[in-house]
Amino acid sequence: MDDSNGIFLAVGTTDEVLTKKPSKTIDLKGQFVIPGLHDAHSHLMLGAFQKLHECSLGWTSGEKETIQKLKAHCSQSTCAVSGAWLIGNFYVQANFPEGKPDRTFLDAEFPDTPVMIREHSCHHVFLNTKGLEEAGYTEEDFTAKIHGGWFVEKEGVVTGECVEAAAKKAYLAVPKSRPEVYENAMEYACKMANRFGITSVQVGGSLR
Numbered sequence: 001m002d003d004s005n006g007i008f009l010a011v012g013t014t015d016e017v018l019t020k021k022p023s024k025t026i027d028l029k030g031q032f033v034i035p036g037l038h039d040a041h042s043h044l045m046l047g048a049f050q051k052l053h054e055c056s057l058g059w060t061s062g063e064k065e066t067i068q069k070l071k072a073h074c075s076q077s078t079c080a081v082s083g084a085w086l087i088g089n090f091y092v093q094a095n096f097p098e099g100k101p102d103r104t105f106l107d108a109e110f111p112d113t114p115v116m117i118r119e120h121s122c123h124h125v126f127l128n129t130k131g132l133e134e135a136g137y138t139e140e141d142f143t144a145k146i147h148g149g150w151f152v153e154k155e156g157v158v159t160g161e162c163v164e165a166a167a168k169k170a171y172l173a174v175p176k177s178r179p180e181v182y183e184n185a186m187e188y189a190c191k192m193a194n195r196f197g198i199t200s201v202q203v204g205g206s207l208r
Helices: 014-018 042-051 063-074 077-082 104-109 129-134 139-142 166-174 179-195
Strands: 037-042 084-093 115-121 124-127 151-156 157-164 198-203
Touching: 042 077, 042 179, 042 198, 063 084, 063 104, 104 115, 104 129, 115 129, 124 129, 124 166, 129 157, 157 166, 179 198
Parallel strands: 037 198, 084 115
Antiparallel strands: 115 124, 124 157, 151 157
8 A cells, every 4th residue: 555645556465465565564463454434324423422421221211210310310520511401312112101201200300401312213302391491392383284293292292202303493402512522522433433444424414
């Protein structure tokens, strides 16, 4: 390889490659080498924030476990990067009664704190009443026809679960963090990508 521009000069056996008089050789001691992978759809910043600054709920948490983990997360300094908002990942509908999480269980423990939890596919979010209020949702929003989204209801009452495009206001309402928080998160994300052989990415749309 030409170190100045990263171009492969030759491919072949060791003897064949050495005839090209490379400027530097590295003994890989039998390790396998492949070109860096390209991730065609990634959410580097979102993923880094989930790992570094948001509450991890796991895949089996129901109401009780969700409350316990959110409360424990409140005592950590990483919780404060999104202002007063408490953010968790992920919830699975099947873990809740009738497959529909209801904001009332969050309201009982966090009446004055806006809470937002992402669904395991990240296509839904679930908010408590304070979160809905802080995001600016109104009854007019709940009854309006939204292209590509809707609000889940239970017995005619909005549960707090916002599907696809209905989550836009929630994402936009979360306070922005300090520039250095984003810088550190991106550095972490790039290092994690490199660990798995990913050397370039295309970032998908993200409301973070």
